Each structure stands twice: as C-alpha cells, then as structure tokens.
Amino acid sequence: xxxxxxxxxxxxxxxxxxxxxxxxxxxxxxxxxxxxxxxxxxxxxxxxxxxxxxxxxxxxxxxxxxxxxxxxxxxxxxxxxxxxxxxxxxxxxxxxxxxxxxxxxxxxxxxxxxxxxxxxxxxxxxxxxxxxxxxxxxxxxxxxxxxxxxxxxxxxxxxxxxxxxxxxxxxxxxxxxxxxxxxxxxxxxxxxxxxxxxxxxxxxxxxxxxxxxxxxxxxxxxxxxxxxxxxxxxxxxxxxxxxxxxxxxxxxxxxxxxxxxxxxxxxxxxxxxxxxxxxxxxxxxxxxxxxxxxxxxxxxxxxxxxxxxxxxxxxxxxxxxxxxxxxxxxxxxxxxxxxxxxxxxxxxxxxxxxxxxxxxxxxxxxxxxxxxxxxxxxxxxxxxxxxxxxxxxxxxxxxxxxxxxxxxxxxxxxxxxxxxxxxxxxxxxxxxxxxxxxxxxxxx
Amino acid sequence: xxxxxxxxxxxxxxxxxxxxxxxxxxxxxxxxxxxxxxxxxxxxxxxxxxxxxxxxxxxxxxxxxxxxxxxxxxxxxxxxxxxxxxxxxxxxxxxxxxxxxxxxxxxxxxxxxxxxxxxxxxxxxxxxxxxxxxxxxxxxxxxxxxxxxxxxxxxxxxxxxxxxxxxxxxxxxxxxxxxxxxxxxxxxxxxxxxxxxxxxxxxxxxxxxxxxxxxxxxxxxxxxxxxxxxxxxxxxxxxxxxxxxxxxxxxxxxxxxxxxxxxxxxxxxxxxxxxxxxxxxxxxxxxxxxxxxxxxxxxxxxxxxxxxxxxxxxxxxxxxxxxxxxxxxxxxxxxxxxxxxxxxxxxxxxxxxxxxxxxxxxxxxxxxxxxxxxxxxxxxxxxxxxxxxxxxxxxxxxxxxxxxxxxxxx
Numbered sequence: 097x098x099x100x101x102x103x104x105x106x107x108x109x110x111x112x113x114x115x116x117x118x119x120x121x122x123x124x125x126x127x128x129x130x131x132x133x134x135x136x137x138x139x140x141x142x143x144x145x146x147x148x149x150x151x152x153x154x155x156x157x158x159x160x161x162x163x164x165x166x167x168x169x170x171x172x173x174x175x176x177x178x179x180x181x182x183x184x185x186x187x188x189x190x191x192x193x194x195x196x197x198x199x200x201x202x203x204x205x206x207x208x209x210x211x212x213x214x215x216x217x218x219x220x221x222x223x224x225x226x227x228x229x230x231x232x233x234x235x236x237x238x239x240x241x242x243x244x245x246x247x248x249x250x251x252x253x254x255x256x257x258x259x260x261x262x263x264x265x266x267x268x269x270x271x272x273x274x275x276x277x278x279x280x281x282x283x284x285x286x287x288x289x290x291x292x293x294x295x296x297x298x299x300x301x302x303x304x305x306x307x308x309x310x311x312x313x314x315x316x317x318x319x320x321x322x323x324x325x326x327x328x329x330x331x332x333x334x335x336x337x338x339x340x341x342x343x344x345x346x347x348x349x350x351x352x353x354x355x356x357x358x359x360x361x362x363x364x365x366x367x368x369x370x371x372x373x374x375x376x377x378x379x380x381x382x383x384x385x386x387x388x389x390x391x392x393x394x395x396x397x398x399x400x401x402x403x404x405x406x407x408x409x410x411x412x413x414x415x416x417x418x419x420x421x422x423x424x425x426x427x428x429x430x431x432x433x434x435x436x437x438x439x440x441x442x443x444x445x446x447x448x449x450x451x452x453x454x455x456x457x458x459x460x461x462x463x464x465x466x467x468x469x470x471x472x473x474x475x476x477x478x479x480x481x482x483x484x485x486x487x488x489x490x491x492x493x494x495x496x497x498x499x500x501x502x503x504x505x506x507x508x509x510x511x512x513x514x515x516x517x518x519x520x521x522x523x524x525x526x527x528x529x530x531x532x533x534x535x536x537x538x539x540x
Numbered sequence: 541x542x543x544x545x546x547x548x549x550x551x552x553x554x555x556x557x558x559x560x561x562x563x564x565x566x567x568x569x570x571x572x573x574x575x576x577x578x579x580x581x582x583x584x585x586x587x588x589x590x591x592x593x594x595x596x597x598x599x600x601x602x603x604x605x606x607x608x609x610x611x612x613x614x615x616x617x618x619x620x621x622x623x624x625x626x627x628x629x630x631x632x633x634x635x636x637x638x639x640x641x642x643x644x645x646x647x648x649x650x651x652x653x654x655x656x657x658x659x660x661x662x663x664x665x666x667x668x669x670x671x672x673x674x675x676x677x678x679x680x681x682x683x684x685x686x687x688x689x690x691x692x693x694x695x696x697x698x699x700x701x702x703x704x705x706x707x708x709x710x711x712x713x714x715x716x717x718x719x720x721x722x723x724x725x726x727x728x729x730x731x732x733x734x735x736x737x738x739x740x741x742x743x744x745x746x747x748x749x750x751x752x753x754x755x756x757x758x759x760x761x762x763x764x765x766x767x768x769x770x771x772x773x774x775x776x777x778x779x780x781x782x783x784x785x786x787x788x789x790x791x792x793x794x795x796x797x798x799x800x801x802x803x804x805x806x807x808x809x810x811x812x813x814x815x816x817x818x819x820x821x822x823x824x825x826x827x828x829x830x831x832x833x834x835x836x837x838x839x840x841x842x843x844x845x846x847x848x849x850x851x852x853x854x855x856x857x858x859x860x861x862x863x864x865x866x867x868x869x870x871x872x873x874x875x876x877x878x879x880x881x882x883x884x885x886x887x888x889x890x891x892x893x894x895x896x897x898x899x900x901x902x903x904x905x906x907x908x909x910x911x912x913x914x915x916x917x918x919x920x921x922x923x924x925x926x927x928x929x930x931x932x933x934x935x936x937x938x939x940x941x942x943x944x945x946x947x948x949x950x
Contacts, residue, residue: 121756127844128607131588146556146564152571152590167565223760262761266883269762305884308947309913330697339559339654342693400558419568419735421556457878462890462908464878484889485880488910488948492695518657518686519554538948540888540910 098158100241103170105141105180107240108157109376110134111418111464114199118207118229120214130203135418136160137376142168143177149420160493178403179261185243186380187267190373191235191252193277193520198231201279206231213257216286220294221300224260224269231279236374244378247425251459252524253279254511257289261300268300270453270468275509277367304479306472308540312448313487314441314473314533317506319451319465321527324360325515326459327491328353329527332362332386332394333412333424333517334401344405349392354495356390357434360529364411364427376422384410386429387495398424416520425513431529434501441533443476449456449539450478451487456513464488488538500533541579542613543598543672544799548664548841550571560647560655562640567597575601577807583611587841596838609844612826616799618673621656623786623794625680626663629709635661639854642711646687649715650722657688657701664674664791676801678793680786683709685934687718691725700725700875700893704934705790717932720902723873724895727904728796731949732896738870738924739911739944740861740897743854743937745889746780748881755820759828760859764885764915765815771834773815774863775923779855782819784833792851798822798836807833809852836885854938857925859898864925864941867899871946872931873911884923895931902931907950918942919936 100106103162112134120128138161140147147164151157206229214227231253238246254275261268272292276282312346315323337343354423364372364381373381377399385393398413401424414423442450452469465487472479489497507528514522549571574587575597584604586597630638639659646655660751663681668674682705689700702718752763784794785805796799798821808816820828821836824847837848859865872895874911879889890910896903913922923945929941 106710122760125607125609128609129842131587131842135589141702145562148564148566150566150568150570201838220565223762259831260757260760260762262766265764267757267762267764268883271862300883303883305882305886308888308910331695333697335558336690336697338656340690340692343695346693346695419570421564421566455880458879460698460875460892462877462892465879466878483882483886485882485886485912486890487879488877488890490908518688519660538890538910540912 098161099237101165101262102181103172103174104165104168105163105174105177105241105516106139107238107244107378108136108138108161109418110136110154110237111234113232113234116198116203116206116229116231118210118308120211120226120227123214125207128203128207135406137415137418137421138164139421140164140168141174141180143171143174144169146421148421163513179399182399182403182409183240183242184379184409186374186378186528187245190248193233193249194247197442198233198251198253198279202527205253213255213284216289217259217460219297221261221263221297222259222293223262226258228256230256238374238378240378241517246374246378248373249372251277251279252509252511254509255284256512257284259293259296261296263300266300268296273510273512274368274535275511277371283483295469303483305483306449306539308321310536311539312445312533312535313537313539314448314450314531316450316452316531317504317528318508319454319467320431320529320532321429321508322454322465323463324529325426325429325525325527326457326465327463327495328360328386329362329429330425330459331491332396333426334395334397334405335424337503338404339496343501347392349394352390353392353492354387354390355498356391357501358495358498359388359432360386360429361432362386362396362426366428366507366526368428368507368526369429369511369524372411372414372427375411375413376415379409379413381411381427395515396424396426398422402432414523416523422521423517423520425517425523426525428507428526428532430505430507430527431501431532433503433505433530436500436502438502438504438531441502441531442473442478444500444533445473446475448473450485459491461491462488463491484539486540494534494537497535498532502531505530541577542615542715542817544668544670545577546574546797547667551663553635553661554658557643557656557658560643562643563638573597573854574838574841577601577605578611578613581607581610581612583609583844585842585844589841602741610839610919611823611844614681614822614826614832615672616670616674618786619801620675621801622677622833625786625790627681629661629683642714645711645715648716649719652692652726653722654690655687656690657687660686662791666793668795670799674799676799678795680791682791685714689718689722692761693795704932706798706934707790707936710934713934717934721930724902725905729896729904729906731907732869732946734946735868736943738865738941739915740870740872740930740939740941741920742930742939745940746854748827748887749919750852753818755818755824755828755830758818759824768815769817771815773811774813774919775921776813777857777925778810778813778919778923781853781855782807782809782849783851783853789851795839796834796836797848800832800836802832802834807835808917813924819849821846821847853937856938858927860927861897861941862900864927867933870897871895871906871911872902879916887915887918888912909946909949911944912947913944
C-alpha cells in the first residue's frame with residue numbers, strides 16, 4: 097500500500113520482468129540467461145519540477161517516495177495544474193498472457209528449438225550462424241496520487257537466426273526473425289530457412305553496386321514500416337514542439353504533409369512488441385491517426401505535451417524500463433493498406449529498386465534507410481540483387497512522392513533491436529504497412 | 541574451480557532540459573553483482589541487481605556450470621591495483637543553480653534557438669576480484685552535456701546538437717561552443733562546387749569499420765582484413781586503440797570485464813596503419829589462437845563475457861585542423877542521419893547539418909548532401925589525420941579528417 101501525500105502529484109510504476117536469452121554460435125551454446133528483475137520508478141511533481149528515482153528495492157518504495165517528497169515543494173493547488181488535470185484515473189486489471197506464459201516453457205525446449213534451426217544452416221559461403229531465442233514476460237503495476245490502480249502484462253517471444261557470409265573480399269550479414277506474443281505462434285520451418293539462406297547466397301555472390309542517384313523505389317512492408325517510423329513517427333512525437341510557439345502554429349492539424357493516398361496510424365492496442373494497453377503515465381491506449389489521406393491528423397502525447405498543445409492524451413508516454421522516466425514514444429506505427437496489388441506497383445517502374453528488408457533507419461529532416469536485401473527493377477520486373485548503402489531523402493518531399501500503396505498491410509513484431517530516442521534505447525515498437533511505391537528516392 | 545566477483549556501483553544525476561529550462565532531476569543509484577565460476581572448461585554465471593548474498597550467487601553460478609557453456613579458464617597475473625580518478629566538477633549544492641544559470645545564458649545569447657535534452661553526471665565504482673589473487677578497484681566520474689539545439693519554427697526534431705564529455709566545468713567555454721554553432725547555423729551558404737573535399741567528422745565514423753576487428757568476424761573470414769594482422773592496411777597516420785588509461789578516459793575502468801590490465805592500459809587495433817590486433821574475450825583468444833587482448837566485456841551483470849570495444853579511440857596526429865589541412869576548404873560534419881556500408885566497403889552517410897571551414901574559420905552552413913567513399917580510401921590514401929576537439933573548445937574526444945566524395949548535393 098503506497099501512501100501519497102497531499103500537495104504533490106506522484107506516481108509509482110513497478111515492473112516484474114522475466115527474460116530468457118539463449119545464444120548459439122556456430123553450433124555451440126554461448127549464453128543461456130534467465131533473469132527475473134523487479135524494479136520501480138517513482139515520480140513526484142510539485143508543479144515546477146519533476147523528481148524521479150528508480151529502485152530495485154521494491155519492498156521500500158514508500159521510503160524512496162518520501163525522499164522525493166523531500167526535494168519537492170508542497171503545492172496545495174497541484175490538482176489544478178494543467179498537466180495533473182490531464183492524467184486519467186484508471187482502475188483496471190488486464191492480464192492476457194498469464195495462461196500462456198513463456199515462464200512456463202522449459203528452457204530446454206527453448207534451447208532445442210533454436211539449436212535445431214542453427215543445425216540446419218549450411219551453405220557454401222556461410223561462415224557465422226548466430227541463433228538467438230529471446231522472450232520476455234512483464235507484469236506492470238501503476239499507482240498514482242489521483243487514484244489510478246492498473247495492472248497489466250506484456251509478452252514477446254521470438255527467434256533470430258543471424259547469418260554471416262563471406263565471398264572473396266566481400267561480407268554480408270542478415271537475419272531471419274520470427275516474433276510474436278505466444279510461444280506456439282513463433283515457428284520457422286527448415287524450408288523457410290533454406291530459402292532464406294539460398295537468397296542470401298545469391299546476394300553475396302551476384303549483387304552489383306548501384307550508380308548513386310534518384311530512382312523510383314518499392315518498399316516491402318518492413319521497409320515501409322521503418323520509413324513510416326523514422327520519417328514521420330518521430331516527427332509526430334509532440335515533445336519536439338515544447339516551447340516553440342511558431343512550430344505549434346505551423347504544425348496545425350489538417351496541414352498537407354504527404355500524398356493523398358498516404359494514411360499512417362498509431363496504436364498501442366495491437367498485441368505485439370509495441371503492445372501498450374496503458375502507457376507509463378497510466379493513460380489507456382487508443383487509436384491515433386498521424387496522417388489521414390495526406391493531411392496531418394494527430395500527434396503523439398504525454399500529459400506534458402498534451403497540456404502544452406491543449407490536445408487529448410494518446411497513451412504514448414513510455415519508458416524503456418524502470419530506470420527512466422516516460423517520454424513521448426511510439427507503440428505500433430503502421431501505414432494503412434491501399435487498393436493496388438504489389439505487381440501493379442512494380443509494373444509501373446522502368447528502372448528502379450525493390451527494398452526487401454532493412455538493417456536500420458533514422459530520420460530527422462532527412463530520413464535514412466540502410467537496406468539489406470535489395471533488387472533492381474527493370475521494365476516492371478524484379479531483377480538482380482544490388483548493393484545499396486543507404487536510401488535517403490527529405491522527409492516532407494518524400495512523403496509527397498508516395499504514388500502507390502498496396503493492399504497487403506502487415507504488422508511486424510521483433511525481439512531484437514528497437515527504437516532509440518536520446519538515452520532510452522532499445523524500446524520495443526511494432527511497425528509495418530503494405531508495399532508502397534515512392535517515385536523518387538536518393539540511392540547510394 | 542576459479543571464481544570471479546565483479547561489483548559495479550553507479551550513481552547518476554540526470555537533469556532534463558525542456559525549452560531551455562531544467563524541469564526534472566532523476567537520481568539513479570544502482571548496484572550490480574556478478575559471480576563467474578570456471579571449471580572443466582565451462583563457465584557458470586550468476587548476477588543480481590541490488591543488495592545480495594554473494595554466497596548464494598556463488599552457488600547459483602556453480603549450478604549454471606551444468607548448462608555446459610564452454611569457456612576457458614585463463615587466470616590473470618594475480619596483481620592488485622586501485623585507481624580513483626573522481627574529482628568534483630561542480631559542488632553538489634550548486635549543481636541546479638549553476639546549470640540553470642548556464643541554460644539562461646544559452647537562451648539569452650542565442651534567442652533564435654531552443655535547448656533541450658540532458659546534462660548527466662555519472663559516477664562509477666567497479667571492483668574485480670578473483671581467486672587467482674587479482675583485485676582491482678576503480679572509481680571515476682564524468683559530466684556529459686547532450687544538448688539538443690532546435691531553431692525556433694523549424695519542422696525538424698532537432699537541428700543541431702552540442703555533445704561533450706568534460707573534464708572541468710567552464711561556463712564561458714560551453715557558452716562559446718554553443719554560440720559558435722548557433723551563429724553559423726543561421727549563415728546559410730550555397731553548396732560547394734567541389735565533389736571531393738577534406739571532411740571533419742567525429743569518431744562515430746569508426747562504426748563502419750569496427751566489426752572487421754571483432755574476433756569472431758576476423759577468425760571466421762568475415763572481416764575485410766582477414767589474415768592481415770601485421771600488415772599495413774591503412775594510412776601511416778591512423779592508429780586505433782581501445783584505451784582504458786585513467787589519465788585519458790573519464791569513466792572507464794583501467795581493467796577489462798575479465799580482469800585484464802594492458803600495458804599502458806591500451807590495446808592497439810591499428811598502429812600507424814598496421815593492423816595489430818582484434819577485439820576479443822579470453823574465449824575468442826583461446827579458440828582462435830590469439831593473445832588475450834584485455835577487451836572482454838559483458839552485456840549485463842548475468843552474462844558470459846564477450847568482446848567489447850569499450851574505450852575505442854583514435855590517436856591524434858596533430859594539434860589543430862590548420863596543421864592538417866592548412867587553409868584548404870574543409871567540411872565540418874555536425875549532424876548525420878544514419879549511414880551504412882555495403883559488402884564491398886562503400887560507406888555513405890547523409891549529412892543533415894554541415895559547415896564550410898575556410899582558412900581555419902567556419903564560413904557558414906551548407907545545404908544537405910551525402911558523404912561517400914570506400915573504407916580502404918577513407919582510412920587509407922585519403923586519410924589526413926586526427927586531432928582533439930574538432931571545432932569545440934570543450935570537447936576532449938578526437939575528430940578525424942579525410943577526403944571524401946560529396947554526392948546528392950541539394
């Protein structure tokens with residue numbers, strides 16, 4: 097039982113996290129780590145300053161809270177503060193994975209599943225096989241001085257088969273990954289693996305360099321998701337507008353920001369790695385359209401940014417773990433599917449590139465996507481593999497250059513990597529969309 | 541059976557800046573204990589966050605031996621050493637007013653800009669002990685500025701940043717460095733006509749190279765420099781090392797994660813252009829027949845040791861940019877937007893913010909472009925040298941200068 101003092105806003109977030117991490121490198125077990133860690137993050141606000149502390153001593157949260165009260169100044173009107181007024185009061189228990197929990201799967205089963213796949217990886221230029229099994233089950237508790245009492249759980253499980261190839265002086269790495277929220281849903285067949293290895297072999301032995309320049313590009317769902325996340329998702333995080341009155345005026349809802357066929361939405365309700373039924377300020381997840389038919393439709397908020405811009409909460413205040421305070425972050429960011437088929441998108445390109453998967457991306461005024469498997473498109477057909485270091489472009493120009501959206505919207509889940517923002521990384525996020533066509537991107 | 545105990549205690553005070561003012565203070569105190577045991581060619585690891593019963597952890601680590609994770613038992617020399625580099629940068633009670641005063645000054649001197657993100661003070665105490673007699677302890681601290689600079693009204697998330705790890709706090713120097721960037725951000729100039737120029741970049745450019753120096757990649761033939769230890773692979777002017785010297789590093793223990801202390805606390809990957817070594821753990825050293833490099837680390841308190849690039853840096857070859865390029869036009873790359881390298885070693889990184897330097901002074905801000913080149917050239921014939929600090933008076937990290945192609949110019 098936590099005792100909150102009058103004259104301050106305060107909340108306590110507790111996470112009891114179970115993780116498994118098994119690594120098999122070239123057939124040998126390198127790591128088999130099962131960790132249970134319970135931590136708490138405590139916040140006190142006096143209307144002027146926030147004071148935060150984290151602790152693993154969850155039996156003495158009250159003492160930590162009382163210490164923070166000592167730093168803050170009592171404010172009898174704290175309840176009327178615009179940020180505090182915005183906080184939702186939710187009382188809920190949303191436990192959805194307890195009956196199908198990865199904690200209950202024997203670690204030997206988990207190890208066997210990844211070992212069998214690693215053993216099946218063989219090919220001429222394959223030098224390194226790094227198999228990983230990763231899972232996480234977290235139970236969260238959130239209590240606030242306004243009366244919130246929330247409990248919910250979160251789960252991800254997945255496999256990643258990282259492959260390293262060498263051919264002459266050239267090297268190539270890629271990974272086949274499957275992830276989901278239930279152990280039984282995550283499967284890679286040996287046939288899928290063999291096909292992937294074969295594609296990588298063809299790539300390392302035949303991929304040709306590109307001539308840097310601007311070309312039409314087709315992005316597969318993973319590349320579309322990374323593009324949406326990097327190019328517009330981060331721009332939708334409203335904390336970058338704090339204190340900038342000009343920006344708030346310029347960045348009005350309804351402003352034209354992309355092609356008419358582009359719609360991007362954001363929601364924490366999808367059960368995947370971005371699942372966030374309640375954010376770390378206790379706000380319930382909803383659905384936020386960031387772009388609707390090319391026009392700015394919404395943005396992502398914490399209570400601080402919502403109060404500053406006088407907008408509603410969106411459930412996007414997230415912290416990477418209980419060492420950090422919540423800041424505005426994405427959950428699941430998805431480009432809405434359109435009406436074209438993938439074949440129709442490709443058929444319209446005389447000379448361009450098809451980006452099948454990506455290593456990473458980043459985005460500010462310029463976005464960058466670093467592709468892995470990429471192919472040329474010649475006369476409306478996918479052709480030979482090509483070596484592309486990066487795709488780049490100005491965010492707003494490129495959003496306006498999307499001229500095709502396919503009907504194969506896909507939401508992806510991951511157990512490796514994640515989103516980085518300043519000091520908090522990697523935060524699990526979901527992303528995806530359909531195949532999209534961009535009439536022009538810088539390729540180098 | 542050999543045992544190792546590693547204890548890491550960290551304390552962090554993090555001041556968050558929003559719209560030029562400090563709006564929060566976060567205090568993180570963390571204690572992590574790891575126990576590793578070695579027996580019959582295997583390792584067992586156990587770890588805990590917070591106060592713990594070390595004997596219970598030892599038992600847990602011994603039980604973990606049954607997992608059968610192969611790891612060689614390579615004891616250390618059994619030496620003892622203690623280093624304390626802690627120094628108070630700003631008195632505790634003056635922290636908040638001092639930083640608020642600095643931020644007020646930055647906002648007043650640069651009224652067209654907003655400042656946000658963090659100023660972090662961190663203190664680390666780390667001890668390593670082993671039943672082979674080794675016992676090391678380290679205490680250090682650092683103050684890190686990570687200030688995001690945004691031009692008011694800009695649609696960008698950020699336009700510039702000022703990042704520096706400092707060894708002494710000097711408000712005038714920090715303010716001068718921030719003003720240098722803000723003033724020149726406003727001076728926009730056209731693209732340069734040249735397609736290749738000297739480019740001044742921070743050490744993040746090494747990221748495109750480092751996996752080639754990872755023991756696994758090297759030994760398994762996935763390094764561009766496989767089999768080339770002892771051979772010249774880069775310019776004479778380039779030396780890359782993992783540096784754990786307490787005199788040169790602020791918050792990095794002088795011993796690695798496996799209790800290895802190198803001569804002069806340094807391990808060279810490249811010395812004067814010659815490949816000298818690869819970054820490995822004791823396990824990779826044994827497996828691949830390489831010397832122990834003192835570059836072991838661990839993902840966290842419960843992990844098996846793995847190769848670590850902690851403290852990786854470049855040796856300066858000059859004291860100033862002028863010494864390297866004379867009065868030649870040079871481009872200072874300030875903010876990049878990602879970047880990557882192709883299988884054949886072609887690097888490309890889009891540049892969001894860059895400045896033209898002529899005769900040693902910044903002339904103005906350039907439109908966006910992409911820097912590209914092959915690793916063999918950028919660090920080979922096109923490598924000009926390295927010097928400390930770049931354009932900043934407060935920065936203590938080295939900056940690199942090489943000639944590179946400029947493409948996709950706006």
